[in-house]
Every structure is written in structure tokens, then in C-alpha cells.
Amino acid sequence: MSRLLTMTDVWIEGRADEVWNPIINGINLHLDKGEVLGLIGESGAGKSTMGLAAMGFCRDGVRISKGAVDFDGIDLLKASAGRKRALLGKRIAYVAQSAAASFNPAHRIIDQHTEGPVQHSVMSRSESERDAMELYAKLRLPHPEEIGFRYPHQVSGGQLQRAMTAMAMSCRPDLIIFDEPTTALDVTTQIEVLASIRDIVTQFGTAAIYITHDLAVVAQMADRIKVLLRGDEVETAETRTMLSHPKEDYTKSLWAVRDFVRPAKPAVHTSATPVVSVQGVTAAYGKVDVLHEVSFDIHAGRTVAVVGESGSGKSTAARCITGLLPPRAGVIEFDGVVLPADYRKRNKAQLRQAQMIYQMADTALNPRKTIGEIIGRPVQFYMGLRGREKRRRVEELLDQIELPAGQYFERLPSELSGGQKQRIGIARALAAEPKFIICDEVTSALDQLVAEGILKLLARLQDELHLSYMFITHDLATVRSIADEVVVMKDGQVVEQGPKAEMFTPPHHPYTDLLLSSVPEMDPDWLDTLLAERGIDNIGDAAINKID
Amino acid sequence: MSVWVQIVGVLMACLALGWVFQFAGEKITDGTPFFRDMPLSVAFGYVLGVVVLIWIVWSYYLSRTLAAPEVNKYFFFRLAIEGFVLFSIAAWLFRLLGRTVGTRATKKLFRQMPLTASFGLMTIGIYALLAIFAGLLAPYGQEQIIPGVAANIPPGADPAIGGNADFPLGTDQIGRDILSRLIYGAQNTVGIAFVTTCLAFVLGGTLGFLAATLGGWLDQVLSRFIDVLMAIPSLIFALLLMTIASAWAGSQSGMLTVYMVLIIAVIDSTRVFRLARAVGANIVVMDYIEAAKLRGEGLGYLIFKEILPNATSPLLAEFGLRFCFVFLTIAALSFLGVGIQPPLADWGTMVRDLAQFINFASFAPQVASAPLLAAGAIALLTVAVNFVVDWMLQKSSGLKE
Numbered sequence: 014m015s016r017l018l019t020m021t022d023v024w025i026e027g028r029a030d031e032v033w034n035p036i037i038n039g040i041n042l043h044l045d046k047g048e049v050l051g052l053i054g055e056s057g058a059g060k061s062t063m064g065l066a067a068m069g070f071c072r073d074g075v076r077i078s079k080g081a082v083d084f085d086g087i088d089l090l091k092a093s094a095g096r097k098r099a100l101l102g103k104r105i106a107y108v109a110q111s112a113a114a115s116f117n118p119a120h121r122i123i124d125q126h127t128e129g130p131v132q133h134s135v136m137s138r139s140e141s142e143r144d145a146m147e148l149y150a151k152l153r154l155p156h157p158e159e160i161g162f163r164y165p166h167q168v169s170g171g172q173l174q175r176a177m178t179a180m181a182m183s184c185r186p187d188l189i190i191f192d193e194p195t196t197a198l199d200v201t202t203q204i205e206v207l208a209s210i211r212d213i214v215t216q217f218g219t220a221a222i223y224i225t226h227d228l229a230v231v232a233q234m235a236d237r238i239k240v241l242l243r244g245d246e247v248e249t250a251e252t253r254t255m256l257s258h259p260k261e262d263y264t265k266s267l268w269a270v271r272d273f274v275r276p277a278k279p280a281v282h283t284s285a286t287p288v289v290s291v292q293g294v295t296a297a298y299g300k301v302d303v304l305h306e307v308s309f310d311i312h313a314g315r316t317v318a319v320v321g322e323s324g325s326g327k328s329t330a331a332r333c334i335t336g337l338l339p340p341r342a343g344v345i346e347f348d349g350v351v352l353p354a355d356y357r358k359r360n361k362a363q364l365r366q367a368q369m370i371y372q373m374a375d376t377a378l379n380p381r382k383t384i385g386e387i388i389g390r391p392v393q394f395y396m397g398l399r400g401r402e403k404r405r406r407v408e409e410l411l412d413q414i415e416l417p418a419g420q421y422f423e424r425l426p427s428e429l430s431g432g433q434k435q436r437i438g439i440a441r442a443l444a445a446e447p448k449f450i451i452c453d454e455v456t457s458a459l460d461q462l463v464a465e466g467i468l469k470l471l472a473r474l475q476d477e478l479h480l481s482y483m484f485i486t487h488d489l490a491t492v493r494s495i496a497d498e499v500v501v502m503k504d505g506q507v508v509e510q511g512p513k514a515e516m517f518t519p520p521h522h523p524y525t526d527l528l529l530s531s532v533p534e535m536d537p538d539w540l541d542t543l544l545a546e547r548g549i550d551n552i553g554d555a556a557i558n559k560i561d
Numbered sequence: 562m563s564v565w566v567q568i569v570g571v572l573m574a575c576l577a578l579g580w581v582f583q584f585a586g587e588k589i590t591d592g593t594p595f596f597r598d599m600p601l602s603v604a605f606g607y608v609l610g611v612v613v614l615i616w617i618v619w620s621y622y623l624s625r626t627l628a629a630p631e632v633n634k635y636f637f638f639r640l641a642i643e644g645f646v647l648f649s650i651a652a653w654l655f656r657l658l659g660r661t662v663g664t665r666a667t668k669k670l671f672r673q674m675p676l677t678a679s680f681g682l683m684t685i686g687i688y689a690l691l692a693i694f695a696g697l698l699a700p701y702g703q704e705q706i707i708p709g710v711a712a713n714i715p716p717g718a719d720p721a722i723g724g725n726a727d728f729p730l731g732t733d734q735i736g737r738d739i740l741s742r743l744i745y746g747a748q749n750t751v752g753i754a755f756v757t758t759c760l761a762f763v764l765g766g767t768l769g770f771l772a773a774t775l776g777g778w779l780d781q782v783l784s785r786f787i788d789v790l791m792a793i794p795s796l797i798f799a800l801l802l803m804t805i806a807s808a809w810a811g812s813q814s815g816m817l818t819v820y821m822v823l824i825i826a827v828i829d830s831t832r833v834f835r836l837a838r839a840v841g842a843n844i845v846v847m848d849y850i851e852a853a854k855l856r857g858e859g860l861g862y863l864i865f866k867e868i869l870p871n872a873t874s875p876l877l878a879e880f881g882l883r884f885c886f887v888f889l890t891i892a893a894l895s896f897l898g899v900g901i902q903p904p905l906a907d908w909g910t911m912v913r914d915l916a917q918f919i920n921f922a923s924f925a926p927q928v929a930s931a932p933l934l935a936a937g938a939i940a941l942l943t944v945a946v947n948f949v950v951d952w953m954l955q956k957s958s959g960l961k962e
Contacts, residue, residue, distance in 0.1 A: 031673075094598040335855055356855055364857045377848035381870035391856060441852070 017187055017220050018044040018067060023080035025062055025071070025244075036062050036075065038244045046187065047218040051235030051252070053225060053267075055460040056431070058241040060224045064190045067222055068105050069097055085187065103133040106181035110193040112173040116165040122173075123161030126180045135184050148179040151216070152209040171202035175209050182213060189214070189221045195230060199322040199487060200531040207233055207533075208544060226460055228267060229533035232256055233540040240264050252537050266462065268535070273465055273494045275472050277514060278315065286349045287312045288449050288481045289334060289367070294343035296333050303329050304505045306343070311449065314475065316482040318496035318513075320489065320528065326505035327485045331451045334483070335369060347449075365395045368442035372454035374434035378426040384411075384437055385422040391444040410440045414470060432463035439470065449481045456491055468495050489532045493517065501525050575612060579604035617642070636926035652680035674952065681948030688942055692747040701738040703745035703906040712736040715928040722927060731931055734914055739931065742906035743938060749901055750908050751942070754888035757822045758829070761887070762880060765830030769837025770864045770872075773845050784838070787831045795828050796893060803899040814902035821900060825890055829883055836879050840872045874953070881950030885943045892939055911935035 025037035037059045044050050052060045065071065069082050069089025082089040084105065089097065109115040117125060127141040136144060142161070149157035152175040165173060174194055181189050194210065195203040211234060214221050223234045231238055231252075238255045240247040240263070247261050259265050287310035296304040304326050311317045319327045332338040334345055336356030345352045347366060353359050371377035378387055388407045392398050398406055408418035414436040426434055435455060442450050452471065456464035472495060474480060486492060492499060492513070499516040501509045501524065509522040521529065530547075533539060583604040586596035621642050624635030656679035659671030671679070691698060701707060716731040716739065717724050724731070730739040772780040790798075806820035844850065845868065853867050894900030895909030903910060915932035922929035 093594075337851065337855070356857075359857075361857050364855060369852065369855060371848040371852070373848065377852060379847075379849045379867055379871065394856060394858070445856070 015046055016043060017046045017048075017085055018042070019081075019083040020063075020067060021081050021083075023063070023066055023082065024078045025059070025066060026076055026078050027062075028074045028076075033076070033078070036244050037066070039080070040241070040244075040246050042067070042239065044188070044220050044222065047220055048237065049214060049221045049223055049235045051223045051225065051231035051238040052241060053228060053231050053238060054241035054247075055226065055462065057243065059244045060226075060241055061192055063241070064107075064192055064222055064224050067188070067190060068101060068107065070101075099133070102129045102186075103135065103184045104187050106184070106186040106189045108174075108177050108181050108189060108191045108194050111197055112177040112194075113165065113170060115177060116173065118165050121162055121164055122168070122176050126161060126176070126183055129180070130183050133184055141183065145179060145183065148182055148213075149176070151213055152176075152179055153205070154179075169202070171198050171206055174198065174206050178206075178210055178213065182217065182219075185217060185219075187220060189219055191221060191223045191225075193225050196225065196227070200489070200533075201322060201527060203230075203533070204531050204540070204543070207540060210234070211540070227533065228461075229535050229539070232535050232537045233533060240267070256535055256537060273468065275495055277512075278497055280512070285312060287346075288348060289483070290346040290349075291330065291334065292344050292346065294330070294333050294340045294345070296329055296338055296340040298329075298338075302341070302505065304333065304340070307502075307505070307507055308343075309500050309507065309510055311481050311483055313448070313481055314479045315497045316475065316484050316495055317498045317500060318484045318486060318492040319500045319502060320486060320492055321502035322487060322528075324504075325502040327487075327502055328453060329505070330502070331369070331453055331483065331485055334451065335367060361395065365445045366447050367449045367451065368445050368447040369451045369453065370435075370438045370442050370455050373458055374431060374438050375426075377438050378434060378441075380426055383423050383425055384429075387426070387437060388440050388444050391441060395445050406444070410444055413443060413474065414440045416440075430463075431459055432466060435459060435463075435467055436470065439467075439474070443474065443478070447480070449483070451483045451485070453485045454487070455484075457486065457488060464491070471495065489529060501528070571612070572609075575608045576601070576605050579606075579608045582608060630924075633924060633926050637922075637930075640930075648680060648684075649676065652676050652683055655679050655683040677948040678952035681945040681952070684941060684945035685949065688747055688751060688945075691744050692751050695744045695748040699738075699741035699744040701741040703742050704737070704904040705741070706736050707732075707738065710736050713931075715925075716930055716934065717927045719927065722925065724927075730934055733911070733931075739911070739934060742911060743908070743934060745906040746908045746911060746935065746938070749905050750888065750891060750895075750939075753818065753822060753901065754884060754891055757825045757887045757891070758880060758884045760822065760826035761829040761883060762833055762876070764826060765833025766837045766876065767864075768830075769834040770841045770868055771860075772834070773838045773841030774860065774863055774868070780838075783834070787834050790828070790831045791835075796890065799824055799828055799890060799894060800897065800899065803894060807899060814905075817902060821891070821894065825887055825894075829887055829890075833876075833879065833883065836875065837872065840875050841868055844868050844871050878950050878954045881946045881953070885946050889939070889943070908935040908939050912939075 020040070020042040022039045022041060023037055024035070024039050026033040027036045028034075040059075040063065042050070042063070052063060054060050062072070062075065066077055066082060067084075069084075069092065071077060077090060080090070084100070087096070087100065089100075092100070116122065123142060123145055126145045127136075127138055130136040130141040130144070131138050135141075145161050146157050149160055154160050154172055154175055160168060160172070160176070168176065178189075178194070191210065195206050198206060207230065213219075221234075223231060225231050225234075235252050237249065238252055239249040240255075240261070242263055247263050248255075248259070250260075255264070256268075259268055289311040291307060291309050294304055294307045295302060307326070307330055309317065309319075319330065321327050329338065333340045336345075336352070336354060336359055339354035345354070347363065352363060356364065385404070385407055388410055389403050392403050392406045392410075396406070404422075407422070411418040411421060416433060416436055421429070421433075421437075426437065429437065438455075455471075456467055459467065468491065471482065475482065482495075484491075484496060496513045498512050499510065500507055501516070501522065503524050508524050509516070516525065517529070519526075530543060536542075579601060583596060583599050583601065586599070587593075590596055620635060620638055624632060624639040624642075627635065653676060656671055656674060656676065659674070659679065660668055663671075674682075710725075710728070710732060711723075712732055712734050714725050714728050714731040715722055716729070728738055728740070730743065733739055733742065768783055772783045802824045803817075803821060806824065807817055810817040810820060850863065850867055853863055858867075891900055892907070892909030892912070895907045896913045898913070900909060901907040912932050912935045915935075918929050918931050919933070920929075
């Protein structure tokens with residue numbers, strides 16, 4: 014195989030506060046024709062920056078300070094703007110993380126698809142349209158003849174991601190850069206996109222750089238894996254070697270993340286009053302019912318994981334419990350007492366007992382308030398502590414979430430990392446001294462190592478403070494590690510519920526089975542095995558439709 | 562016709578020169594990306610800029626060397642150039658001062674400050690000083706008619722055209738000192754504009770945040786009412802209300818000023834309402850607001866402790882702009898005769914009173930500059946405030962990143 018892309022000793026810097034800070038520190042990378050390279054690492058490792066640099070491109074405020082990028086004999090860093098323009102889109106293509114944000118919502122999909130080939134004079138408009146339909150069919154999009162004539166908002170997220178892959182393919186490039194193409198998708202949809210991408214890449218012999226933070230995904234896609242950490246290369250190896258014999262400690266720690274599992278707790282006494290009891294709740298946005306007769310109990314000191322895809326009603330159930338969305342029918346009981354449906358009618362003690370931790374710590378913390386103020390407010394509001402007592406309590410809470418109080422008290426949220434922000438969110442919930450905490454996808458925006466730290470912290474707090482959790486998630490690995498009981502939801506209904514051990518052993522409800530089997534595993538043959546078992550036409554949407 | 566041919570000819574020449582510039586640059590520097598990737602339009606821009614610069618320098622040279630009648634054509638041009646250079650140097654020195662004197666925080670602020678912002682800050686500072694210490698700084702009273710002094714002494718203190726060194730900016734149509742009136746005008750016009758803007762912000766901001774937080778029918782009622790107010794052209798509306806108000810106020814000119822403040826505040830609060838509501842609506846959907854609501858916080862805490870701190874930068878920027886508009890409205894109303902009432906000095910009134918001298922511009926530019934002094938004071942403050950606002954916006958958007 015011949016060499017397609019060579020990046021030698023690339024140094025990249027980003028400008029912040031009037032100084033240039035290093036982002037990438039002298040990384041070498043090479044890619045042969047038709048090869049797929051996986052780039053993995055935590056957020057901030059420089060994966061995306063490296064991916065863009067492979068196209069000779071930098072974001073604003075970023076510069077390639079040293080090194081060379083050689084694409085098929087062309088030095089991309091020295092090439093003129095015109096030369097690069099002729100290359101990008103035609104021979105090098107890019108697939109972004111969020112297809113929904115990358116498509117122009119004002120134009121039809123096929124109009125955006127044909128733009129590239131026509132611009133680069135690869136095909137005429139009508140040829141390109143025919144070709145688009147073929148590509149759509151190859152990517153197994155439904156109704157390939159007409160789906161291109163829809164607007165981006167008229168197709169689902171997974172379909173849009175595949176349409177974007179088709180668009181990247183439109184000029185038959187030699188190299189495609191995939192920047193986290195499935196991160197924003199549900200597991201069941203993810204498989205579909207993964208299978209499609211892999212198929213089309215092998216079919217056309219396209220080389221690819223596949224950027225992701227999900228090891229199991231990269232194991233399915235890549236021939237070779239390169240691990241990055243804060244701009245430095247940790248190691249590079251063939252996928253199988255890397256998975257079976259990682260050399261560096263950091264890589265090993267990445268591999269070990271999914272091993273954290275809490276020991277099972279004894280079964281709940283049947284006569285015990287649950288802390289929270291959701292009874293026959295039906296709720297609606299406007300006239301459309303989004304929850305149908307949902308019932309489940311959460312007992313003291315237990316974690317109930319609510320799983321399901323986006324749109325299954327998990328978060329709506331949480332909104333009903335908090336009182337943000339008063340249910341149309343059914344009641345919420347707290348310690349055996351019926352709670353008022355609307356949060357405005359609940360008293361301070363009732364509000365204090367149930368707290369919430371949010372998915373996006375960025376929007377959950379007021380960016381203009383210091384950590385001391387954020388955690389101090391509920392302390393003052395509920396406990397009536399002021400001055401020195403308040404400060405002592407806040408420091409105690411910071412101690413509980415394993416952050417040194419002295420350093421963080423005066424900081425603003427923007428000065429913290431994602432994991433630290435999430436810890437502050439936990440501390441704010443704890444400050445109310447609640448019995449029950451709703452965790453809404455608290456780890457899904459975090460890197461795996463950081464997420465593991467958060468899960469361990471939550472587990473420890475539960476043991477120490479005897480808390481009950483309602484843990485909303487779509488990630489079954491998280492469920493496996495932290496849950497005591499599992500509630501599976503689909504289309505606003507509870508499909509199956511029970512203790513974790515029961516839920517993870519067959520026989521399952523077909524939907525639970527689908528969810529479980531769709532979670533990527535570290536085994537590089539997992540996707541092939543799964544496809545062989547289920548058949549190519551029985552994954553993703555098709556499989557879900559079959560259950561209905 | 563020939564003028565157009567000349568202009569087109571010059572532009573074509575610029576285009577040709579631009580091409581030569583880019584080509585030569587690429588050859589001489591051996592293909593640096595700067596020249597290599599330069600589009601023809603950009604090269605054309607560079608050449609055009611140089612041509613304009615040469616023209617400015619040449620015109621300034623003419624304005625210093627030509628004799629009496631021709632030089633009048635260049636009088637205001639010369640003034641503008643000299644003023645520009647003078648203010649630039651002053652702003653640069655002001656920034657230098659800020660960098661060496663003061664606390665560490667202010668030093669850092671001045672180090673990162675563009676020249677425009679330091680010009681703006683300096684100008685606003687000077688205006689503020691003039692307004693506060695008007696009584697001490699002004700050589701005469703604002704209403705004082707000095708006995709034995711002629712009316713309409715031209716500015717410039719040039720005895721050849723009837724100037725008087727005791728009145729460097731001349732006297733107005735009934736013999737009052739223009740310099741003193743300009744200084745008092747800062748107090749009246751700027752002071753009243755500031756009060757009015759603050760009032761408009763308290764009113765519009767509070768209602769806007771309330772509408773954003775509570776939503777529902779209150780939002781609908783308030784927003785539609787504001788829409789109705791905004792549908793009426795603001796100056797005409799203000800004029801109409803001022804006419805009514807002057808009937809109410811009768812002979813008390815003090816009351817009329819109070820009415821004017823209220824009227825302009827209400828009319829301008831509609832714009833503030835729109836902004837506050839839009840900004841507030843974006844903040845209200847954040848999870849930290851939901852968390853505060855679920856904590857059981859009251860409306861006051863939500864608005865002033867959670868929403869307001871996140872809305873300060875757009876509101877502050879709007880404050881600067883709104884201040885300019887209010888200030889111009891007051892000047893306009895005074896110019897039309899319903900604003901600040903004589904004998905109080907006001908820049909708008911001063912422009913109106915001396916307006917007929919503008920006709921002298923072509924043959925006696927110094928005389929014509931009398932009404933333009935007050936107009937220039939208005940323009941300078943407006944530009945200064947806008948520079949500062951731009952700078953603050955840039956800073957706050959940098960923070961968001």
C-alpha cells in the first residue's frame with residue numbers, strides 16, 4: 014500500500030490571553046491508502062485539532078507553528094489557498110460531529126450534496142443527483158430516491174449523519190476525516206451509522222481518520238489506533254494489539270474504565286415505604302401525551318436507573334417528579350405522602366428533599382457566580398446559615414466532593430474543567446441535604462475517566478448519606494456499574510423494570526434485548542458478529558420498528 | 562460629465578496599480594502567502610487607501626499654504642485633520658498615563674485598550690468634569706449678558722474679522738459668551754440625558770425581565786403594548802406629548818423639563834424592554850434558572866441575582882447607545898423649541914439660535930463655525946460613547962468564549 018498522508022513533527026498552538034499555548038506537541042502521523050486510523054483521547058487532547066490539521070486547516074486563533082503535512086506529494090501547509098480549495102471537498106472530506114448543526118437548514122439535503130461535485134467539476138448536477146441516490150441506497154437510508162429532497166429537519170439524527178457521510182463521499186475522496194460522527198446518537202442508531210460508514214469506506218477504498226473518545230467504537234472502525242493525551246502521543250498500534258496488549262499505563266487505565274461495578278445490595282423489604290413513588294403518571298406537552306401511565310418506586314438508599322433512547326420520556330418523568338410539568342393523571346408520593354403536582358405549590362421542605370443534577374454542567378451553574386456563592390445559596394436558603402457558618406458548611410461540602418475548598422471557593426465555573434463543574438453541581442444538590450437526587454445524564458457529557466470518577470463519588474455519597482438516586486441515562490455501561498434497579502422506557506411507557514441482575518440476564522423484553530446488544534463492546538469483531546446475527550437490515554430503526 | 566470620467570479613470574488606474582503591486586510583491590518576496598493569496602480586490606483596496614492618503618496630505622498642505630479666498634475652502638478640512646491628530650496624540654498620552662498610574666487592574670485594562678477606547682474614555686471624562694465643575698470652569702454665567710460687549714463676535718479671537726481675545730469662542734446673538742454656555746450645556750444636556758437613560762433602563766429592564774421570567778399573558782400584554790408604542794415614530798410622538806406637556810406645565814419651565822425626562826424615558830424604555838426581554842428569554846431557559854426555581858426562590862432573586870448578572874454586558878452596551886439617542890432626542894427637541902427652555906444653555910438650542918450663520922461657510926468659515934461648536938460637542942460625545950461601547954462589547958464577547 015502506498016502512503017497517502019504524512020504529518021511530520023506537527024506543532025500546533027492556540028491563542029488565549031495574548032499568549033500562544035501549545036495544543037499539539039510534535040506529533041507524527043501517517044496514513045496509507047484505504048487505511049482507517051482511529052484517534053482517541055479525552056476532550057482537550059487535541060484530536061479534532063489534529064484532524065483539521067490533516068486538511069491543512071486551523072480554527073481561528075490557532076496556528077500550526079512547525080511541521081509538515083504532506084498529502085499525496087502536496088505540502089498542505091505551503092500550498093496556496095487556491096490549490097487547497099481545489100483539494101478540499103474533492104480529495105479530502107470532513108464529517109462533523111453534529112450533522113444537524115453542519116447542514117444548512119434552509120436548503121434541501123440534495124442541493125447541499127451536489128454543490129461539491131458541481132463546484133469541483135467532477136459531475137454535472139443531474140449526474141450528481143443520481144449518484145447521491147445511489148449513495149443513499151448504499152448507506153441504507155430509507156427511500157433513497159426521495160430522501161434527498163427533504164430539508165435537514167425532516168430526517169432523523171442518524172439519517173442526517175449518514176446523509177453527511179454520503180455528502181463527504183460525493184467526490185469519491187481519498188481521505189475522509191470523521192470527527193466523532195456518532196457521539197450524539199443513541200446506541201441503536203449508532204450501530205446503523207457505524208455499519209454504513211464502515212461499509213462505504215471499504216467499498217471505495219477510502220482512507221479515513223476516525224476521531225472519537227469511545228474505545229469500543231474505535232475498535233470496530235479502525236485498523237490502527239493512536240492514543241493522544243494533552244497534545245502528546247501516548248502510543249500507536251494495530252487495533253488488535255492495542256486492545257489485547259496496551260503498553261502505556263494511560264492506555265491501560267482507559268481500557269479499565271468499564272470495570273467499575275458496585276456490589277449488589279440486599280433486596281428491598283417489600284413492606285418498606287418507598288422514598289419516591291411514581292403512580293400511574295400520564296403527562297402531556299400541549300395535547301400530545303408523552304408519558305403513559307408510568308409507575309415505579311425508588312427505595313431509600315437505592316439507585317434506580319431509567320434507560321431508554323432520546324424521546325422515550327425519561328427526562329419528562331423527571332420533570333413530573335420535580336413538579337416542573339404537572340402530570341395530567343396520576344400522583345407522585347414522597348415518603349408515602351402525595352406531593353402537590355406543581356412545584357410552585359410545594360413548600361420549602363418538600364422542595365429541599367428532592368434535588369437535581371443536570372447533564373450540562375455548563376448551563377446548570379450560573380457563569381457569573383463564584384463556586385462559594387453557588388453552593389452557599391442553598392445552604393443559606395434552606396438551612397439559614399450565614400457568614401462564617403455558611404462558609405464552613407460550603408467548605409465541608411467541597412471536601413465531600415473531593416475538591417480542595419481553599420482553591421475553589423472564589424473561582425468562577427468557567428475556570429473549572431467539565432468534571433469539576435459536575436462535582437460542583439453535586440455539591441449544590443447535597444447542600445440542601447436531600448433524601449433523593451435526580452441525576453439527569455450526569456456523565457454523558459464527560460470523558461470516560463472523568464465519568465468514572467463522578468460515578469464513584471455518587472456511589473460513595475450514597476453509602477455515606479443514605480441517598481436515593483433516580484439515574485437517567487442512555488448508557489448501559491453506566492447502568493451496569495451503578496444501578497440497583499432498572500426501568501426501561503420506550504415511547505413514554507415503561508417496557509420492563511426490575512432488579513439489575515434480573516435485567517441483565519435473559520430472557521429480556523425484545524426492546525431491552527435490542528438496547529443491550531447495541532452497546533458496542535471492546536471486541537473488534539463485535540460489529541461483524543452482531544451484523545451476522547441480526548442481518549444487515551435488522552439494525553437501528555428497522556429493528557425498533559419490528560418491536561412495535 | 563468630465564468629473565465622472567476622471568473618477569472612473571482614477572479607479573481604473575488604481576486597479577492596474579493594484580495588480581502590479583500584488584505581482585511585484587509576490588516576485589520580490591518570493592511568494593510569501595501574504596502576497597500570493599492576496600485577491601485583486603484587496604490589492605485594489607491598498608492602492609486606493611494610499612491614493613486617498615496622498616490626497617489628504619496634499620489638501621492639508623494646500624490649506625496651510627494658500628492665500629485668503631481659496632484657503633476658505635479648506636478651513637473645515639484643516640480643522641478636522643488638526644483635531645484628529647491632536648485627539649489621537651491626547652488619547653495616546655492618556656493611555657500611556659493609564660498604563661503607568663493606578664492599580665494593577667486598571668494598568669492591565671489600559672494595556673489591552675485600543676486607542677479608540679482610550680479616546681472615548683478621555684472625552685467622556687472631560688465632559689463629566691466640565692459638567693460637574695461647570696460653575697467653576699465657565700468664565701461667565703450661562704444667562705449672563707455682558708454689558709458693553711457686542712453680540713455675534715465670531716469664534717477664533719481674530720481681530721481682523723472682529724474677534725475678541727476675551728471671548729475665544731465668540732458671543733451669541735444677544736452677547737452671551739459661547740464658551741460658558743457650552744460648558745453649562747454639558748451640565749444641562751448631558752446631565753438630563755443621563756438621568757433619562759437611567760430611568761428608561763430601570764423601567765424597560767424591569768418590565769422586560771418580568772415578561773421573560775413570567776411569560777404567559779403578562780408577556781403578551783406588555784409586549785403588545787410596547788409594540789403599539791414603538792409603532793409611532795418616536796420623535797413625532799415625543800413632539801406631540803411635549804406639546805401637551807407644555808400646556809400642563811404652563812409657565813413653569815422646570816416642570817416642563819421633568820415632563821420631558823419622563824416622556825423620553827418612556828419612549829426609549831420600549832427599546833430597552835425589547836432587549837431585556839430577548840436577553841432574559843435566553844437566560845431563563847438555562848438549567849441554573851430551573852435549579853433556582855426548584856429551590857423555591859422568589860421572583861426578585863431570580864431576576865436580580867440570577868438573570869441580571871448574566872445580562873449586564875448587552876445591557877451596558879445598549880446603555881451607551883441609548884444614551885446617545887436620548888441625548889440626540891433632547892438636542893433635537895430643544896432645536897425644535899420644546900426641549901430645554903431658554904435661558905438655560907443647551908447645545909440643541911445653541912445650534913438653532915445661531916443656525917443662520919451656516920450660510921457664511923463659503924466665504925467666512927470662522928463665522929460659520931459658531932453654530933457648529935455646539936453641534937461638534939454633540940458629535941464628539943456621541944462618537945466617544947460609541948467607541949467605549951464597542952470596546953466593552955468586544956471585551957464581553959471575548960469573555961463568553
